[in-house]
Amino acid sequence: MQVKISFGTQGRSATGVERVMPRSRAQARPEVEVAASPLESTLAELDDLVGLQPVKEVVREVVAYARVQQKRAREQLVTSPLVLHMIFKGNPGTGKTTVARIIGRLFHQVQILSKGHLVEVERADLVGEYIGHTAQKTREQVKKALGGVLFVDEAYSLARGGEKDFGREAIDVLVRAMENYREQLVLILAGYKDEMEWFIRTNPGLRSRFPIQIDFDDYSLFELMAIGEKMLAERDYALSPEAGEELERILRRSIFITGAAQNGNARLVRNLIEEAMRRQAVRLMQNPRPTRHELMLLERSDFQSAIKITEENELRACPIRPTATPF
Numbered sequence: 001m002q003v004k005i006s007f008g009t010q011g012r013s014a015t016g017v018e019r020v021m022p023r024s025r026a027q028a029r030p031e032v033e034v035a036a037s038p039l040e041s042t043l044a045e046l047d048d049l050v051g052l053q054p055v056k057e058v059v060r061e062v063v064a065y066a067r068v069q070q071k072r073a074r075e076q077l078v079t080s081p082l083v084l085h086m087i088f089k090g091n092p093g094t095g096k097t098t099v100a101r102i103i104g105r106l107f108h109q110v111q112i113l114s115k116g117h118l119v120e121v122e123r124a125d126l127v128g129e130y131i132g133h134t135a136q137k138t139r140e141q142v143k144k145a146l147g148g149v150l151f152v153d154e155a156y157s158l159a160r161g162g163e164k165d166f167g168r169e170a171i172d173v174l175v176r177a178m179e180n181y182r183e184q185l186v187l188i189l190a191g192y193k194d195e196m197e198w199f200i201r202t203n204p205g206l207r208s209r210f211p212i213q214i215d216f217d218d219y220s221l222f223e224l225m226a227i228g229e230k231m232l233a234e235r236d237y238a239l240s241p242e243a244g245e246e247l248e249r250i251l252r253r254s255i256f257i258t259g260a261a262q263n264g265n266a267r268l269v270r271n272l273i274e275e276a277m278r279r280q281a282v283r284l285m286q287n288p289r290p291t292r293h294e295l296m297l298l299e300r301s302d303f304q305s306a307i308k309i310t311e312e313n314e315l316r317a318c319p320i321r322p323t324a325t326p327f
Helices: 038-048 052-073 096-109 132-144 155-159 167-180 192-201 221-234 241-258 266-284 292-296 306-315
Strands: 003-006 011-012 018-022 031-034 086-090 120-121 147-153 185-191 212-216
Touching: 011 132, 038 052, 038 096, 038 155, 052 096, 052 212, 086 192, 096 120, 096 147, 096 185, 096 212, 120 132, 132 147, 147 155, 155 167, 155 192, 167 185, 185 192, 221 241, 221 266, 221 292, 241 266
Parallel strands: 086 185, 086 212, 120 147, 147 185
Antiparallel strands: 003 031, 011 018
16 A cells, blocks of 8 residues: 655744744645555456446455455464366356456455466367377466466367367366466356356366356346447547437347347447447548547447448357357
8 A cells, every 4th residue: 555645844943943834724634645455456447347246246255255264374263275266157248358357366466376367268279189289288378377367268169079079188187287286276167158057067076176156147238338338438439429329229239139148248349339430530531630529429320330240240140159069
């Protein structure tokens, strides 16, 4: 904690006797500026995420439990071993990777992890093409993640190829790493809810190794709009009233036709906004001297090409989600 204190002005009289100069009413008390600790800042970042209230509560519980166990250890009380490996279940764009990155920093700030960085991998980063290659590739990723979080996206795909598939070998290496690097690594397996539950059922023993399982729900229309407004504010952009109506119409259509599970959630919002920003740039090139307001404002016309993004999602709505079986 950093504390900055300003004191009143002091001086000496002609006789050399120290005297305190009168201070104004505003200076009557020391000014104290307290900087937030890194932990408080990271928790505030977590709280600032749109929605995800159940997720935030679980993360805070995990951090609080870990800190209390550390305090009990200092008092020589009986402590429970910290098993912090997790399973994240949810559709794409629901904040799983973002939360995993925040968790890594939180665990570093409470001295659970030495670095707190995030290494994000998928099947292709772990599974090799010949016998022995998978173990080597997986161990390399584990080594990169030591001191931090290893985040395996679409982890269920490791068990999709049957008994002879090399993905099974990757699972075995990860399980051994959990034991060998118990105090140096947090493993998070992530993917669709149904597929991850199938993955756990078909791999006996995984459930007990991952005591923390968190469901990431799809965002509502209101939350998607809030995410969009937050993205725009962070980039010094804003929506005209008509543009706001158009964005809401596009999102509502996407949710209605493709369903919340298929629309990409926050990723769709980001894609729509970035496309609109590019369209705005083309439009403003016709204006030799755009004002500050014009440079910031997105108009309805800037979202016209964004319809193409949602139409592509609608065409892929049926086949894009993998099935929950290895066939």
